[in-house]
Amino acid sequence: MLVSSAATTAELRVRDVWFAYPNRPVLQGAELSVRAGEVTALRGDNGAGKSTLLDIVCGVRRPHRGTVELPGRIAYVPQRTDLDSRLPVTVRDVVMMGAWSDRGLWRPLRRSDRRAVQGAMERVGIDPLASRRLDELSGGQVQRTLMARALTTGAPVIILDEPTTGLDSEVRRVVADLLAELAAEGRVVLHATHDEEALRASDVVLHLAHGTISTPQPTASSVVE
Numbered sequence: 001m002l003v004s005s006a007a008t009t010a011e012l013r014v015r016d017v018w019f020a021y022p023n024r025p026v027l028q029g030a031e032l033s034v035r036a037g038e039v040t041a042l043r044g045d046n047g048a049g050k051s052t053l054l055d056i057v058c059g060v061r062r063p064h065r066g067t068v069e070l071p072g073r074i075a076y077v078p079q080r081t082d083l084d085s086r087l088p089v090t091v092r093d094v095v096m097m098g099a100w101s102d103r104g105l106w107r108p109l110r111r112s113d114r115r116a117v118q119g120a121m122e123r124v125g126i127d128p129l130a131s132r133r134l135d136e137l138s139g140g141q142v143q144r145t146l147m148a149r150a151l152t153t154g155a156p157v158i159i160l161d162e163p164t165t166g167l168d169s170e171v172r173r174v175v176a177d178l179l180a181e182l183a184a185e186g187r188v189v190l191h192a193t194h195d196e197e198a199l200r201a202s203d204v205v206l207h208l209a210h211g212t213i214s215t216p217q218p219t220a221s222s223v224v225e
């Protein structure tokens with residue numbers, strides 16, 4: 001059973017979550033806590049169940065058993081490969097979807113919503129591309145667009161699925177810096193990744209294997225000399 005409710009502290013908690021696709025157990029009692037103010041990475045082999053777990057946290061899938069507690073609304077940044085980039089939408093359209101998530105679909109945006117959209121595009125450096133269509137962008141530009149959409153929601157919880165995969169080192173650094181900034185602002189930041197650089201830049205690394213999550217490993221940024 002999924003109980004999704006506001007937790008009393010700024011922490012995302014997953015407790016004893018079990019999930020299987022037909023004939024394929026994936027999560028078997030997975031547990032994790034993600035504190036606000038820290039960048040938390042979820043690592044694991046291909047097929048370990050990272051995306052499935054993120055789907056459950058975001059409410060896209062229901063676990064067969066277990067609970068998810070959230071300190072507030074979630075902004076989800078999917079894998080770029082999950083997007084149909086042929087959709088005839090511009091960068092600004094995509095970022096505006098973040099404002100609609102709060103305002104309600106198709107309701108007119110307020111001046112403050114438009115300012116949030118513009119501010120988010122400027123923050124990730126895609127404002128010069130606002131009128132460009134998604135299918136005219138590089139992978140890094142699409143990733144920045146998705147991050148701007150998440151920023152526009154103002155959500156206190158940001159979940160990202162492999163945000164740096166396939167990007168060059170400059171954009172990977174931009175993404176890592178932005179995650180650190182979002183955490184420093186007091187948000188809960190959880191990202192699934194295989195990227196060693198992104199793992200090193202994270203404050204906490206959780207390892208998903210055999211359906212469960214092992215104790216956090218210290219990372220370079222959390223080790224005090």
Ligand SMILES: Nc1ncnc2c1ncn2[C@@H]1O[C@H](COP(=O)(O)OP(=O)(O)OP(=O)(O)O)[C@@H](O)[C@H]1O
Binds near residue numbers: 021
């Ligand atoms: N819709 C689905 N139906 C059936 N099986 C699925 C489905 N989605 C994923 N799986 C399987 O569930 C397992 C976990 O998949 P998931 O995508 O969650 O892993 P992952 O850790 O995110 O992998 P990757 O690192 O390759 O993205 C895999 O064995 C995958 O083949």
